[in-house]
Amino acid sequence: MTTKAFYPYAFLLLRKDASRHAVTFLLFFVIVFLLFSVLFISTSLQHDQLAIAQNEPEILVENYKGGKKSDIDDFFMQPLYGLKGVEKIIPRVNGKYYFEQAGVYFTVIGIDFFAPNFNEYINQFTKQKINLASKDLFFVGSGVKKSLEHFYYKNNFTVYTQKGEAKRVKIVPLEDKEFRLLGNNLILCDISLARELLALETFEYSDVYLSVPNEAEIPNLVAHIRTLHPTAKITTKEEKISKIHTLYDTKGGIFLSLFIVVLLSFMILLYQKTLFSFASEKKEIGILRAVGWKITDIITLKIIQNLFIALSGYFSALLCAYLFVFKLGAPLLQNIFVGSDKTLFIPHFTPSFGVGELVIVFLVGVVPFVASVLFPVWKLSVIDPTEVMK
C-alpha cells in the first residue's frame, strides 16, 4: 500500500532526472504520434469510402472490352430494363479532369437535376438547388476550391472539352458536409457538360447502377446480368464494402507490424538504459532498498513514474495526431495511403475514430513501455542493495 507521501516523492525523483526522462518521453511520443496519425488516416479514409458505398445502389455494372473499361450506351442498358426485382436503373457519368497547373486530377460527376442520380447526397442536392440547374456551373469541393484559388481562379474557371473547346464556368463552392465524403477533389456539373469534358456522346454513360430493394435477389440478378453481358464487371455493394475493409485493414496491418518492430527496438533501448546505462538509476534503487524500501515499493514507484511518462506521451501524441491529421490534413504522411496517385487529392480528413483505436494504441504502446522498464527494475531490486550500489 502506498502512503500519502509516496506520489510527491515519485514525481520528485522523476523531476530530478527530467532531461533524461524527456528523451524517453520524446521517443515514445514520436512513435505513438505516428501510430495514431496512421490509424486516424486509415480510419477516416475507410469511414468516408464506406459512407459513400452505403449511399449507393446495390449493383454497379461496368462495361469492359479487352480488359479495359469502356463507356456504355442505351444498347448496353436496354436488356437491363427487363430484369425483375430491379427498382431503378441509374446510369452515371463520371471521370477525371486533369488540372495541369496543379498537376492533379479532379473527379467530375455529371448530375441530372431532373432524374434520379446514383448517390443519395447528390439527389438531395439536386432537389435543393434545382434553381441552379445550369450548364455553366461548377459545384466544387473544398479541395478543388483551394487548388483553383491557389491559381487565382476565385469565381470563374476555363475548362477544355475533349474536342479542345474552351468553356468558361462559374465556380460555386460545395459547403455541404456530406460532399466531403465523396471527396474533396469533387466537381459536380451538369450531365451534358460532364459528357463534353469526359468525351462521352449523348446517351453515353460511364457505368450503370441498379437499385435492388430485396437483398436476397442480388445473387440471382448478378448471375442474370452476367448472361446478358458476359464481359461486364459486376460489383455488389457488399463486395465493395468488403474490398474497402480489406484495403485499409491490409495497409493498417502493414503499418502496425512496422510499428511493433520500432516499439520492440524502443523497449530494448529502455531495458538497456534501465539495467546498464545509467549508474545513477541503479544507485538510486540500491539506496532505496538499503534504507528499507520493499521490492514492491520500488516497482510501484517505477510504475507511477513510467505510467506518468507513458500516459503523458500517449495523450499528447493523441492530441497532436488529431490536429495533424484532421486539421492540417496530414502532410507527407497521407502519401503512405494515397501513394503517387494524384487523383486522390485529400487536403482534409473527416474526423472519425473509435474507442478501438485508442485501446489498440494503449495496448501496443503504453503497456509494453511500462513493462520494458519494470522488468529490469525488478531485476535490480532483487539483488542485495550493497551490490546494486557498487
Add this chain to the structure above:
Amino acid sequence: MITVTNLDKVHNAGQKNEFIALSGINFTAANGECVILKGVSGSGKSTLLSLVGGMSKPTHGSVRIEGHNIAKLPDDKLSHFRLTTVGFIFQSFNLIDDLSFRDNVLTPTICLNISDKEREKRFLKACELANISSKESTLAKDLSGGEKQRCAIARALINNPSLIIADEPTANLDKDNTLYFIETMKKLKKLGKTILIATHDEIFEQSTLADRVIKLQYGHIVS
C-alpha cells in the same frame, strides 16, 4: 541484543570463482554497546555489517536481533526491519545526489504511514542529533564531505532505529569531521543505541566510544 552464530558467507558458491567472505563468525553485542570491527581490506568487515544490517543473507548461520533471526526473514519483513530497526551509514554516504538534503533525510519515511507532522518532527529530531540544520534545500551533490556525512547520519536516524551500522564512516573525512562523527556516535550511544562500526581508523580505539574491538582476518574473527 545482537547474537551472531556460526555465520558463513560464500560468494558464487559452487562456482569456479567461489569466494569465502566470512566463516564461522560468532559474536554478541548488548543493547547500547559500541563494537568496532577492525581488519584490512577484504577481511570481511563490510560483509559482516551487511549481514547484520539485513542487506544480504548469510550462506549458513544466524543473525538474531531482538530475538528474531533476520537471516530467515522473507524480503518484505527484512525490508521492514531495515526501515525501522537499522540506521546504515555508508563510507561513500550513498545519498541521492540530485535530491535536497531534506529529501534525502526523509527518504526512509516515505514508505511509512505517518502524518506530515510526525514526519517533520522526526526530521527536526534527526537533524538535531546529526547537528545540521541550515542546509535543508541544498542538493546533496553541493554539500561538503562533512555535511554529506551528517546528512547520511540524519537519514540513518530518522526512523529512530535501535541499531546504528557504519561502514568506514570516516574514510572520506578530515580529522575535525572524524572527531565530530565520534562525538555524534557517543551521543547516540548515550541514547541507548547499539553501534557497529567497521573502520581502519585508529582514532576509534583511542576514543572512549568503543566498548569492544573485534579483529577480522580472512573472514575469521582473530581477536
